[in-house]
Amino acid sequence: MKRIALGILVALALVYGGGAYYFSQHTFPNTSFNGEDRSYESVSELHSYRDAEKPVQITGRGGKELSIPAEDISLKKKPAGTPELAQNAVAWPVAFFNTYPYQVEYTYEYNEEQLGQVLSESVFMQEQTDPVNASLQQEEDGYVIVPEEVGTKIEPEKLQQAVAEELDQGNTVITLPDTAYVQPAITQEDTALQEEQAFFNSLYETKIVYDFEDREYVFTGQTLIDLYDKTADGYEINYDRTRAMLADMATETDTFGQDREFTTYYGNTITIPGGPSVYGWLMDVDSTTDEFIGWVEERHSEVTTPFYFHKAMNRETDEIGDTYIEIDLDDQWMYVYLEGELIDEGPTVSGQPSFGTPTPVAVNFIIDKMKDRVLRGIEPESGEEYETPVDYWFSINWSDVGIHNSTWRTEFGGDIYQWLGSYGCINVPDHLARTIYDYIPIGTPVISY
Structure with a gap:
């Protein structure tokens, strides 16, 4: 019995010693790195590259996603540095009843050519939308800045660079950064755009x-x-x-x-x-x-x-207004209106056509008003100078045509102008001349037709 007991003790000692030696070189059972089982692995090989099991997950704009199987790019991984194992080899028997989880950082190596090929054929290179610059949009009260649209356009080199940088940092779950995409040339923060908006809106004000x-x-x-x-x-x-x-x-x-x-x-x-x-x-x-x-x-x-x-008397579309003098050359009759009311009317004698001095058909105006004026000129038929005093004189154009009273006439109207007309002026009875002088302002339109 003693020999049997001794044999058992020797066997146990050998097993224990062998276990202690083994676990001084290997990881304990129930050892995991980031949830991945790494039990019974040689400690010396823990920091060596090994095939990665999980795919590389990439998320980009527009809901685009890509999963790259590790083998497609020959992806391998190893812990960054040598992990410090919290295990005591002499206590290996109790390891079977415990767990040893570790959180470690990994570094990766991969085939760059394979990565470039996979990315160039990926969803990120398909159905791309161009970025749209921020711009000014006209609205009712001015201009507003319409923000830029980033789009999904991406260049193969920038895509591969962005993924490589993440893998080099130990990340296999990757969200593509903005730098991977073609950026709008003008954003809503652009100083020149904001200055242009301010300039335009100042003109709206x-x-x-x-x-x-x-x-x-x-x-x-x-x-x-x-x-x-x-x-x-x-x-x-x-x-x-x-x-x-x-x-x-x-x-x-x-x-x-x-x-x-x-x-x-x-x-x-x-x-x-x-x-x-x-x-x-x-x-x-x-x-x-x-x-x-x-x-x-x-x-x-x-x-x-x-x-x-x-300038004329009135600035409205109807510039003649309701104060004016109307001369009907056919009827040889004058109408004098003041603020829409006919305040006087009467016969006239206008320019004699046979002298070549008919009163022009025109819209003229009262340029000035004078009393006791002497009219001077040349008689068309004789060529001699004449001087004729009048009590009232009203210039109506820039060619010495005017309205004046004619004390030497005893009759007005009818067809007198045809054989005893004026040299272009409108001769009127005294009452019409007085009315114009007393009530009609300078600038009043004179319509002769």
């Missing part, structure tokens, strides 16, 4: 209004922006384009020298030629342009009127 009483011309926002040219130094207002815009306004609103419709005393609408007329509005486009550009550059808002070479 600027409003220049030309008031024509019954209508307005409003220049603001995009209309002002379109006047600028982009240069190397920023934006510069284009003089010619600005002047052309205001010249269009002049074309639409100027009436000087333009044919115009007129409703006569009898309610007939007639067209009076603009050529002989001196009444109407004529804009000074150059001066208006200079002032306009100054206001725009200063971001100065204003309600104003243009500069004019010539």
Whole structure:
């Protein structure tokens, strides 16, 4: 019995000693690295490369994912450095009843050519969307910045570089960084874009209004922006384009020298030629342009009127208004209106056609009002000078045609003008001359037809 017991003790000692020696060179049972079973492995080989079991998982933009089996790129791994094992070889018997989990960092090696091939054929290189630059978008009250869109366009070299950098850092679960993708050239943080937005919006806050009483011309926002040219130094207002815009306004609103419709005393609408007329509005486009550009550059808002070479009595579309003198050359009759009321009327004698001095069909205006004027000129038939005193004189154009009383006449109207007419002026009885002098202001339109 003693021999048997001794034999058992020797055997146990040998087993124990052999186990202690073995586990001084190998890992304990129930040893794991990051959940992977590494039991009974040679300690000297723990830091050697071995085939990786898990695939490389890559996630990118647009929900794209890729799983690369380790063998497709010859992926191998080893712990970074030599793991420090918390095991005592002499206590190996109890190891079967314990667990020894370790968290370790791995380093990887792989075949770069295989990795490049897999990535070049991957989902990341398919159905790519280009990045979209941040931009300005016009809205009702100005411009807003539309943020950039990053897209999914990626370059093979950058893709492989991004994956390689992650693998080199020991990561096999990879989210592609922004640097792997083609980036928008302009983002919403771009200083130049923000400055352009501020520039445009300052023009939306600027409003220049030309008031024509019954209508307005409003220049603001995009209309002002379109006047600028982009240069190397920023934006510069284009003089010619600005002047052309205001010249269009002049074309639409100027009436000087333009044919115009007129409703006569009898309610007939007639067209009076603009050529002989001196009444109407004529804009000074150059001066208006200079002032306009100054206001725009200063971001100065204003309600104003243009500069004019010539002005009429009323700025509304109906520039004749309700105070005017109407002369019917066929009927040889004058109507005097004040604020829409017919305050006087009577016969006239106009220019004699046979002298070559007919009263022009035109829209003119009262240029001045005088009393006790001496009219001087040359008689068409004799060529002799004449001097004729009148009590009232009203110039109506720039060719010495006017309205005046004629004390030497005892009759007016009818066809007197055909054989005893004037040299172009409109002769009127005293009462009409007094009415005009007393009630009708300078600038009042005179319509003869």
